[in-house]
């Protein structure tokens with residue numbers, strides 16, 4: 001029987017801690033963390049995620065600003081808006097919701113946000129720190145960081161484990177692999193060109209799947225007792241939100257599993273809130 005990794009419950013617990021940190025910053029220093037989220041266009045899923053971020057931030061006492069920009073905004077215009085928030089002392093974290101339209105080069109956006117305000121942890125400086133396992137404090141992509149919090153909470157150690165990361169995106173795959181390497185796992189990073197992913201997954205102690213592909217993994221692809229972390233957000237044939245893994249089919253075989261919804265998703269948002277407060281605290285410590 002599997003243990004369900006309850007991301008919703010853990011996110012609630014973390015959000016309570018974050019609220020307390022916000023209250024303490026306010027009481028001790030008169031500081032309210034400020035988060036700005038820029039969304040370009042009207043992608044429905046992105047709008048929903050941004051709305052959830054905004055509502056959660058407000059509930060936790062974080063000063064949240066959302067700016068929805070036209071889908072045909074030029075890159076120069078978007079970068080100018082980012083610069084404006086880079087120079088705004090009331091803003092601690094800047095996030096540009098992904099995906100972006102084709103006229104905008106995501107890497108230009110990533111480089112333009114100041115590393116100290118990069119609440120997503122996407123800036124090359126912060127990614128570099130992650131890959132050298134730097135001992136200073138820096139932001140890390142929220143989904144992978146939230147997954148590490150889940151491992152901690154459920155007593156899942158990575159040391160000496162065989163881990164498989166399916167997907168090599170800058171948001172999930174690469175930073176997740178780096179975090180697992182830093183924690184002592186032996187990590188394989190698979191991608192869409194990997195000839196047979198089962199060659200890797202069937203021996204894995206830990207599988208993190210972030211492909212957006214329905215029915216990617218069933219019981220034949222996994223080892224008994226494996227830990228399954230499902231980052232997928234897919235609509236199934238019945239129009240329900242599901243992950244990459246056939247949850248019901250693998251349930252009796254796995255050791256731990258994250259549900260979709262209610263697993264990794266809520267942890268992404270809770271981690272974003274946590275990290276917004278981190279940036280405000282670190283800014284204050286630098287004498288911002």
Ligand SMILES: Nc1nc2c(c(=O)[nH]1)N[C@@H](CN(C=O)c1ccc(C(=O)N[C@@H](CCC(=O)O)C(=O)O)cc1)CN2
Nearest residue numbers: 048049096097098099120142143261262263265266268
């Ligand atoms: N700049 C960024 N863009 C994107 C990121 C990111 O971390 N930074 N991540 C993803 C999507 N994402 C956050 O923006 C995200 C995805 C899913 C959820 C979530 O809570 N899912 C729920 C279901 C909610 C629903 O569909 O209504 C769940 O799984 O329980 C939160 C955030 C892409 N872009």
Ligand SMILES: [Mg+2]
Nearest residue numbers: 167168169191
């Ligand atoms: Mg990929």
